[in-house]
Amino acid sequence: MDRFHQVNPFAKRDSHSPASVLWYKVLTLASWLLSVVVTVYYTFEAPHDGKHHRGTIWHQNDHHPSGFTLSPIITSIYWIALFLLQLVYISHLFSPSSSNSTNSVNAACSVGSHFILHNLLHAAFVALFVRSRFGWAEVLLALDFANLTSLYFRHNTYPRGIHFPAVSGPLAWAFVALCWNGAIMVPHQASLVARVFANVFVWAFLGYGLFFIVFYKDYTMGFALSVLSASLGVAQFLRQVIALQWIFAFTIMAVLFVMTVLVAVPAWTGRELPCSRCPVWFSVG
Template sequence: MVLSISNAQGTNLWTNAHNVGLLTQVVTLVTWISSAFISVYFHDRIWEQNYVHQSLFTLDHILGDMVGLFVIQSAHLAYDLYKTSPVGVGVIHFQFILNNVFHLAFILLLVNSFFVAAELVLLLNLVNLRILYFRHPVCRLLIRTATMSGPLAWTIVAMYWNGSMMVPDPISTACRVASQISTWGIFACGVIFAFAHQDCIITYSLSLLSGALGVAQLRNQLVPFQWVSSFTVTTTLYVITVVLIIQRWKLRMMELRSSFDKESDKVLEADKAETYNYEA
């Protein structure tokens, strides 16, 4: 009787977890589709705002586009829907849903020139993504790229980008100083994530986005040689990314070699034991 009640309770718990997980997967998919659709629908308007409100933090529309991130996120969602049981859905999904909602709100505010409100939304999403990042230091590369490192890198740069559009005089002395500080702030973020967390994804993403900044600065020439700092940051972060990838590859090779050596030792010991038994 007690065993029957225990089994029934276990079944109910599993069913509830399955239902909650399934609902979370559906909400994740709906919010991501909405976020991606709005970004694509207002694509031209977003970059029109970028060039109408030219500043020292205007981005190149090709390098700064989020299409690549959406492609990676779609791969993550496809893997999640087909390979992950709803019961196994975790906290990552809830905060990824928040990221989708915040991004959707940011785009709608940006295209309607509500830059102050958009900056507040970006700040909230930055807090959300940082919490998500530090709560899950170890996870699959696809999950980290799609839900943490990629969105976090873009949000960091977007805060500077959107903030620069709020300024009435973008080439004033104060704005020039702020632009330089922001550019090297991107570099500082990349270095911190590279050496503290060995995260080559966020380092590469920041390198690419600072390159988008440098290309736009070189084209616009609002301030001569402003682009030098951006390209310096881009090059340095890219080199750091390559170094991190090489180190990770070497570490992986050492782990595989160690595993192979252990298996070889086991086989040799088994052969010796078999030979000893045969001789005995």
Template sequence: MAETSSQQAYNYKITTIGSLILSIYFSFQFILDYSKLSSEISTTPFSNFFIFIFIYWIFYYLVQIVYIQTCLSDDVDSSGTSILSITNSVISFNLTNVVWVILFKNRWYLLSEILVIIQLFVILNNYLINKVYSFKPLKNYLIINLTVGSLPLSWIFMTLFWNGSLMIHSKGLAARILANCFIWDFLIIGWVFLFWFNDYTIGLSLSYLVLGLALNQLFTKLFALQWIFAFVISGILFASSIVTMTLKPELKESIVVEEEPLLAN
């Protein structure tokens, strides 16, 4: 049984590394082509500051590398939750990100929006079923939840609106007014995860992305409400996340996973 589990861990490790390399490669290609697309994709009401996106993905890839090294070890033991099962979500997110980049670069915004919606349901389903928000101790919570839960989810929520605004060509006054309303969804989404799951990592990652949105909107359209609302939402999410982290550090339905190894059969 141990040999089988060890082989499974090795196979998952190789597959995850392969999907990570593909995702990094296509993300790099997107960066190279960004200048050709920037005049279109950086001027919607939900466009983000490019440097914020770049830093976000660099951080996510580094976290994923730590996840691969820490969680997908060759030594496998029994525990209450299967890291191998959770890793399917990592592989899926990497590969769908590759497809999204291809669709997005080619301006197939309807198809890329559909893919983002599918990503949302897959990641959210995995988040809820495997309770990736409830691992402890803190080291395991951060490694697993950042990789599988909060960072992918926050990005998908942001992309859902960004991609959607490109799909409907939202540059007119009516679209801007609607965007002023829809931007508050980020606050609602953040609060749901903060108060329902005590997941301050989603609150912080959403706060960061909304801050990037605020800065981009400030430079795109100075006389507008979008960047003002974005700064307010980012600040509230950040403060709420710090309060949750300080006053409610307990994880909902905590799942204790041994330090070494983290894998399950």
């Protein structure tokens, strides 16, 4: 068992050797660049291989309308912000030598294996999505969701500069993307039956967000899901004004945003209530 713990890249460790830190620096930066390049490229260019219907990310989004169609503008802003904040996380790996920076480097390395795997799965998902391989894309999303969920519950006590870009931000996206891609994958996704199911499952956004806000006081998850709910609401409103989905999405957005503010403001001002499950950044203004 000890031998397995030593070779398991996902094992929780209190410290990391200089060699392993070096590998985390190289692989984290390389996988992040791969994720960014693949995402940006397929945002503007469609693949030129394969026999299936091909298109850019947002062409696929518009070409397969469903109850979970997202706003290209809001979702793109979300990902631009997330990619930039992930640079902040990566910078923790390159912190100069000191007692505080050593803790920062160890924290960044602790989530490194999950973050690297997320980047690889995200790049593969995008490559499959733009090639209309929605079934396989959903499998990769499910694997990434499991990977990020494991990361969240095993490593949720690190500073905000690590937690949001490497943990909660990608996890919120993976949850929403499962519904987004899953709705596209279903035949007749624009039918009445599909829309009724979408009207029901959209409330999972609220339940999922409230779970982290109420039990973990994680306002980063609440904020991320409120932004993605806004993306859903805008896209559904522009697609079909006479419909329930955009009303539900904006209601969910509003509730999550209010709950996020109610938790975030006391945390920032130092008046938060004690919470045994809360990450350390919750009590760090």
